[in-house]
Amino acid sequence: METEVRLESSLWVGIKRYRAVLSGWHFNWTEVDKKNRDKKTISVPVAEVVGVEEGRVEILPQKSVEDTDKDFTVFYVKRISSGSSCGLLWRLGRIQFSCPSRVLRDQWTKHLRTALKTHSPLRPNRLLVFINPFGGKKKGRKIYHSLVAPLFELAGISSHVVVTERANQARDHLLKKDLTGFDGVVCVGGDGMFSEILHGLIGRTQQEAGLSENDPTVALQPCPLHIGIIPAGSTDCVCYATVGVIDAVTSALHIIIGDSQPLDVCSVHQASALMRYSVSLLGYGFYGDVLAESEKHRWMGPLRYDYSGTMVYLSNRSYAGIVQYLPADPLLSSPRDRTRCLSGCSVCSRSTERLFRHSSESGSLYSSHFSQFSSDSEGEWVSVEGRFRCVSLTCMSSSCPKSPLGLSPSAHLADGTGDLILVWDTHPLGFLKFLYRHTSTEDQFDLPFVEVHRVKAVRFSLPSGKEEEVYKETGGLREGIDEEERGYIETVSRNGSQQHLAERDTGQEMTNEQKMATPFLCGLCCSKAPAKSVWNCDGEILSSTEILCRIHGQLVRLYARGIEDGAAMHNCGKENDNCQMGCTLNK
Ligand SMILES: CCCCCCCCCCCCC/C=C/[C@@H](O)[C@H](COP(=O)(O)O)NC(=O)CCCCCCCCCCCCCCC
Ligand SMILES: Nc1ncnc2c1ncn2[C@@H]1O[C@H](COP(=O)(O)OP(=O)(O)O)[C@@H](O)[C@H]1O
Ligand SMILES: [Ca+2]
Structure with a gap:
């Protein structure tokens, strides 16, 4: 000893x-x-x-x-x-x-x-660093060389730096090149760049383990390399939600000391093919439309989301859909319990124990999840149908500077579940209230047209024969919608829109470029509104609408430790009551 x-x-x-x-x-x-x-x-x-x-x-x-x-x-x-x-x-x-x-x-x-x-046995000796020179305000290179590299040098870390020249270069590098000798991969960029690293590492790990990523019932192999994020993007949600601040030096120090934060990942499938992985926002309706609109305004930098958000809000859309979900064990935690997943979170630690216990019992780390997808357990699925302003699934809180407590303030980083947020169609002011609550500590789920469920899997499909209907513009919408009423609020077919919608529903999926060219804002100037929205998957538009999603508990590890509660550590510099960002939640 x-x-x-x-x-x-x-x-x-x-x-x-x-x-x-x-x-x-x-x-x-x-x-x-x-x-x-x-x-x-x-x-x-x-x-x-x-x-x-x-x-x-x-x-x-x-x-x-x-x-x-x-x-x-x-x-x-x-x-x-x-x-x-x-x-x-x-x-x-x-x-x-x-x-x-x-x-x-x-x-x-x-x-x-x-x-x-x-x-601190996980300190890295050698890192593979990818810099996106065009992310966020285009300062990735400067941030890395002036703030991060000197710290890595001081700590004796050697790094191999790749400044990307095209999208997906980092992902392809991780899928194909020799990674021997590296302890971790660092991305300097935003959520899109993180997503590339995520796809590269998960893909590579499954390739080497001989597992198929396409099959949603397969228990994927956790990635052996840690991921570090130096924030230099537009939303930087993954960094904010796992570290608590957007700051290059803070993130570099977490990497240097080899902090380790497991993270749940959601796999998104269409039929039997993997489409993408998601960790922060998988959103249909409002968030899908905002992303599609924002792609046209990339030149605006991070501001494109505010501009597009406002335009899409004004276009006042809702979409029909069928959402099915597999609820997580309600005895373990709830999205409404007003707790927060902070550094050393006990819900996540218990989840680690559970995953490892199953692994020693059955020989595979995630084999316990298998049964959830077998036909025997189909009965557990819950199904709802109706018109939604948005349908969102997030594996973590998805807090970001715009929304300091996030899409789901009580979600956990590593508990093997995601939070499904259903916002039923409602009056524009009701929806604005919902959006606005994301910017404060007011509970965005405490609204009659909003539901939140902690889930292990989700399916989304379009109602058959309903795709040519558009929302009837009546004054009859209200915030308090009855159980029976919400769902099928009266819909009506219109000649003009039928033609418009038929064009979009010929059975052929549009290319991303076509989708971006779709007049998402036509609701502003005419009565045509598309029957379908698109899925925003961590900032990427998915090419399918009907999808199956499954949460994989703790599939990757980040060089982070979760959010440190400043007030609790008497280090925040503020009294609990004065900290606007939700310290009061833990009182
Ligand atoms: C009235 C104010 C409403 C503020 C509502 C804020 C909700 C913000 C939730 C943000 C969740 C973020 C999840 C992260 C997503 C990222 O993966 C992903 C990619 O990021 P990247 O470009 O850095 O690579 N980002 C996104 O998809 C961006 C989604 C952003 C949505 C922001 C919407 C802003 C809405 C403003 C509405 C204003 C209505 C005003 C009406 C008069
Ligand atoms: N050299 C490059 N040229 C163009 N696109 C790139 C390059 N490197 C990475 N990308 C892509 O840019 C997208 C946005 O990058 P990101 O760093 O997330 O910035 P932002 O947060 O501003 O969107 C990512 O999806 C990534 O795949
Ligand atoms: Ca989770």
Whole structure:
């Protein structure tokens, strides 16, 4: 058995004397001064020590080392308030110690390095980095080279950097090239870039395991490589929802110390073919239309979503559909329980135990999920039919700066379930209220035309023979719709729209380009409205409307640890009541 590293001695920081202690999981130092009556100690978990260097080392404005033989410098993670959000910003802390002798200095550096290896075994040595130079505000390259690369260098991480020249280059690289020697893959970009990495890594892992991604009943193999995200995109939802802030330095530090956050992934199938994977937003109706519209305005950068969101809202659409879902165990958690999935979440930990227990019992990590798709359990499916403003499925909260608590504030990152949000057709002001609540702590599910279900799988199809009907423009809509009434609110066929819709329903799927050219906003200027929307799958338009989705628990791992509750750590800099971003949820 390995013996516990313990070291304690007097050290100097400038002209002040400190008592420094390395024991168990912590390294701490306390000023030895009569005035320091309350014995203020700085304590750093060994796992959060970024690096230990001999001499007096500076890294800004550039790295310099003053090679003195009695000094050593410790770099560590320091937390600061992020201002508006509850997650905490991480910064590089630095302290230079002087020892009475060189022997003691060498003892300190040796012991600290040994402790570091023991307490954070997932630190990467070698990373494969993909930079999308065109994501978000087109600052990916600058962000990586000025903020991230110097930290990786300090931590002794070697990286192979690929600046992409086309879409899907990163995905193809991961599917085909030799990945030996890499501990993780880092993407510098937005949710679209993350999605490429996700597809590449999941695909590669299944190829090597000899598993078919097309079959929704197959228990997919979890990916061995970790994914790091340096946010440089438009929405950056995956980063925000797993770290709590959009900040390149914070994310780089999570990568360096080898944090590990498992993440649920949803596979989306049409008939028996895999279409895509999704982690954040799989949305039909409003979110599909916003994406289709926004593609025409890419030049606007991140603003394209606000512009298109407003235009699509004004076009006032709803769509008919049949949604079937397989509910998750209601005893484990609920999307309305007003808890939040934070760092160290107990619901997710129990889920890990459950998955591993099944794995040791049956030999396959996810084989317990098999039965859910067998014909015996078909009875468990629930089916609803009607007209929807939007149908959304998310495997996690999907919080982002636009919506700091997200699409489903109580969703869990790694519990093996997703939240299905059904927004039935309603009055435009009702829908605006629903959207607006995403920007505050007000419960967007507490509206009579909204339902949320925690699910393991979802099917969506179009009602047969209904596809030529359009919504009748009556003043009869209201927020409080009865159980029996909502669903089939009166619909009517119109001559003009029949022709328009028939064009879209000839049985041939349109290409993405055709879809983007579809006049989504025709509702603004004429009465024609398409019968179908499109699916927005993490920012990509799907080419099919009728789909089957299945959640795969903890299929990938990120270099992250979930959102740290700033208020709970007394580090947020704000009182609970003053933190707008939902700390109050945990009261
Ligand atoms: C009235 C204000 C309403 C604000 C409503 C905010 C809801 C935001 C939910 C966002 C969930 C985000 C899930 C993440 C999706 C991303 O994977 C994906 C790709 O991101 P990438 O381009 O960075 O690669 N992003 C998206 O698909 C973008 C979806 C964004 C929808 C934003 C809609 C803004 C709506 C503004 C409506 C305004 C109505 C005003 C009426 C007068
Ligand atoms: N070099 C490139 N040229 C064009 N598109 C790219 C390139 N690299 C990546 N992409 C694609 O750009 C899309 C958007 O990238 P992303 O980084 O998510 O930015 P944003 O958040 O602004 O959408 C992704 O779907 C990705 O596949
Ligand atoms: Ca989940």
